[in-house]
Amino acid sequence: MKQQKYSTLGLILMFLKGSKKYFVLTVLSALGMTLTEMLPPQIIKFTVDSVIGNADPDLPQAMLAVLDKMGGVDAFRAHLWWSAVGVAVAALLSAVCRYGFRLYNTKASETLVESMRNRIFDHIQCLPFAWHMENQTGDIIQRCTSDVDMVRNFLSEQLTAVFRIVTLLTLSLWFMVQLNGTLTLVSVGMLTLVLLYSMFFHKQIGSGFAKADAKEGDLSAIAQENLTGVRVVRAFGREEYERQRFYECDKEYSALWMKLCIKLSTFWTSTSFISGMQVMMIVVLGAAFCVSGNMTAGAYIAFISYNAMLTWPVRQLGRMISEMSKAGVSIERIKHIMNSAAEQDKPEALTPPLDRDIIFDNVSFRYGNAKVLDSVSFTIKAGETLGILGSTGSGKSTLMYLLDRLYELPPEGGKITVGGVDIADIKAEHLRRHIGMVLQEPYLFSRTIEQNIGIAMEDADAEDIREAARAADLHESIEGFAAGYDTFVGERGVTLSGGQKQRTAIARMLLRPTPIMILDDSLSAVDTETDAHIRKALRRKTKGSTTILISHRITTLMQADQIIVLDKGRIIERGSHRELLEKNGVYRKIYDMQSRKEEADV
Ligand SMILES: Nc1ncnc2c1ncn2[C@@H]1O[C@H](COP(=O)(O)OP(=O)(O)O)[C@@H](O)[C@H]1O
Ligand SMILES: [Mg+2]
Known part of the structure; x- marks a missing residue:
């Protein structure tokens, strides 16, 4: 395309x-x-x-x-x-x-x-x-x-x-000119005046409308924030403050409209008056022409009829001409979307098998000017598990976005290959179909839990969905809901806890096992016990898949075949859990800290 x-x-x-x-x-x-x-x-x-x-x-x-x-x-x-x-x-x-x-x-x-x-x-x-x-x-x-x-x-x-x-x-x-040239001239003269006045007026009042629109935007923003942020408002007792803020904005909005309405009334009355004067002049002049024999009575009546047809449209025309520029702005704004480049595969994009070794070869990446990844290299053997440990902002999620081609790796930023094929040469759809990913911040649609899990697979059957939910340790929680799997997940899934949301996302991924599976900090909101439980099920379900586990909890990662420690976009340590402990470096430090904390928690 x-x-x-x-x-x-x-x-x-x-x-x-x-x-x-x-x-x-x-x-x-x-x-x-x-x-x-x-x-x-x-x-x-x-x-x-x-x-x-x-x-x-x-x-x-x-x-x-x-x-x-x-x-x-x-x-x-x-x-x-x-x-x-x-x-x-x-x-x-x-x-x-x-x-x-x-x-x-x-x-x-x-x-x-x-x-x-x-x-x-x-x-x-x-x-x-x-x-x-x-x-x-x-x-x-x-x-x-x-x-x-x-x-x-x-x-x-x-x-x-x-x-x-x-x-x-x-x-x-044209008909008026046939009837009487002089009278037409008078009529046109006055109508031009009305047209110009109307155009000028509507240009002027345009900024008033823009101000009112902007205020309306503010007002709905306050309303929207208070609806979505209702918990914060209640928890901090900010109702009165928010109410005052809303009242004030509402008052300003009404005042703007009032001002506009007064201006509009002045316009319509004054143009009505000018039009009335115009009709009066035509009537008087025409009558004089009739009396002096320059115009017949029939022509006089016809002329007045034609003239009357024009006064209203001329005022409208002024408004339309001055408002047309607004459409120009809007079409430009739509053009911005339509002319943004769509995602495209290379002409002869490949669809290779993806159950192969994944290699990150000197991968560097920046968002705008901010360097996020710096010469990251590692290999994951097909079917093995890689653990990635790193503090927030160290670039873990970015690595996964690059593997899924959600962001394109620029040519000078190194290479990512699967089974020796550069992922840039693979059809994006093929690649993504074979990578199951649980995002760090799972998004749930305003649908039932069953539909939310079922998104991963068209016409998934109910038993498969329950099986996936069981593996994600979610089945029991769902059965506890009155409507079970038909429980409606509200706007952004408000009825579920953070941990339940994460588990829904995991179930979604497990529904359709893929050769590559990624869990990006997906167990952060569940307790250690549930974490262990899910990992056991995961190992069973993801058997044979190449798995990438991202976490800052060492217990989540320690069974991985290989672990890399990321810091500010660079790999600072790598090895198996045991090797890393022996190294006595950052990993060891974090491990000791987390073990102490767990002991204290118990
Ligand atoms: N879309 C983006 N635009 C600009 N900067 C981003 C974007 N996404 C992430 N970043 C920045 O890149 C860095 C790495 O982010 P990320 O890969 O999400 O880290 P992690 O997953 O390890 O917490 C962070 O400093 C973050 O602020
Ligand atoms: Mg992240």
């Missing part, structure tokens, strides 16, 4: 796939609606001037022929209701077009937004782990919700509305 870089237009066109036909139908309906709206004033003009009055019908050649066929003006005089029916038919047609416009516009809008959401979600799923670490969850979610909405609004509402308003303006003005 080739990585695509979208231009703004390219991205929009890609999102529009599937909804284009609805957009075309929307535009056609809008056109039909505008055209039919132009008819009634013409019918009225004809009726007033030629049917009631005596003027020659001022109609295009084709229409005159139709008129003749119908029996000329006299026939209309005999059947005055014909004009009424004409207006009614035009209104009906316009209503049908309006219905089509709404319908197709909604379809266009919904298919568009669905496609946008799906495509963005698809792409996010393909983005590398490192990308997820660099970008804040809240920010990504905002891009997927508010920004998507903003772009949807722009394409399906603003653009179609602008199209409709512009055609309405063009057609009305």
Whole structure:
């Protein structure tokens, strides 16, 4: 799959796939609606001037022929209701077009937004782990919700509305010029004023809306923090403080809105007034033209009708033009996601067997500028167990992320091979399917325990899940719950203790034995006894698998075939438990400390 870089237009066109036909139908309906709206004033003009009055019908050649066929003006005089029916038919047609416009516009809008959401979600799923670490969850979610909405609004509402308003303006003005040039000039002059005022006003008020949005963000952040952090708030008795903080923010938010509403009211009233003055000028001037014989009564009425059609849309147009720039910002924000490079395998990625020796060869790695691993080399023989001991931040988890290719090792950072094959040449999916990993901070989904364990394997059967839970020493705890395996694990698994969460994650891994198994500090939250219990089961379950155990508890590691001691990204000691004890180095020191502590605990 080739990585695509979208231009703004390219991205929009890609999102529009599937909804284009609805957009075309929307535009056609809008056109039909505008055209039919132009008819009634013409019918009225004809009726007033030629049917009631005596003027020659001022109609295009084709229409005159139709008129003749119908029996000329006299026939209309005999059947005055014909004009009424004409207006009614035009209104009906316009209503049908309006219905089509709404319908197709909604379809266009919904298919568009669905496609946008799906495509963005698809792409996010393909983005590398490192990308997820660099970008804040809240920010990504905002891009997927508010920004998507903003772009949807722009394409399906603003653009179609602008199209409709512009055609309405063009057609009305064209008819108005036919009726009276001078009067049109006056009308256009005043409307331009309203348009400019509206654009200026909405540009101005944009910053007010932005401020209100930001305040709303603050308010929901306080609410969210208090919901997730409820335990801290209660434990430290901070309810009153938090309440005051919320009240204050809420008050500021309301004040901002109040200010905005006052400004908006001023705008709408003042433009209403200007529009009223505009209508007054047209009425007075037009009347003067009629009296002086420069305009017929019918043309006068028609002109006023067309003019009235414009005042509302012109004010809207000003708002839309000034708001369109917001969509530009949003599409850029979405582009940032869509143009981030997806994770990619090499063209001829391999799928070798992974039950082989793992070699870390001079591995160095940095996050940005911070050096985390410095020339780390070790070999794990197939089927053996490696223990890694090291203080927090010494780079243990990073070693495992690199093995799983969650972070890519740069070419100058050494090499990791399995069975002699550089993992950079292995298909990422193949590699990860064959590495079972229990992360240091297990993540549980808001699903049942059974589903949470079952994630490791599609259509895992209930007995396998129970077997895995037994091996992870979790079965009894689960049976103790009223709903057993159907116990719902709340948001982030609040109903489980830290140790139970870790054991759920272990069960998840054990459900699908893999040639390589990693336990990253996965027993830290369980007591020593349970730890020993689980390790025994693990040894049974992971028999034949190459296993990596990370811990800062020596009892967890001591049965490993080989142990490395990591400090600030470097290996400072290595060997078996016995060899390391004899060395009398750091390992020995930690061992003595932990033994003393355990004795004291007992
Ligand atoms: N995504 C990251 N970006 C920047 N620094 C990181 C990132 N992840 C870890 N680190 C830093 O790298 C160092 C090693 O982290 P880690 O491998 O998690 O250590 P350990 O698992 O031994 O506690 C730490 O100093 C940590 O702060
Ligand atoms: Mg770690």
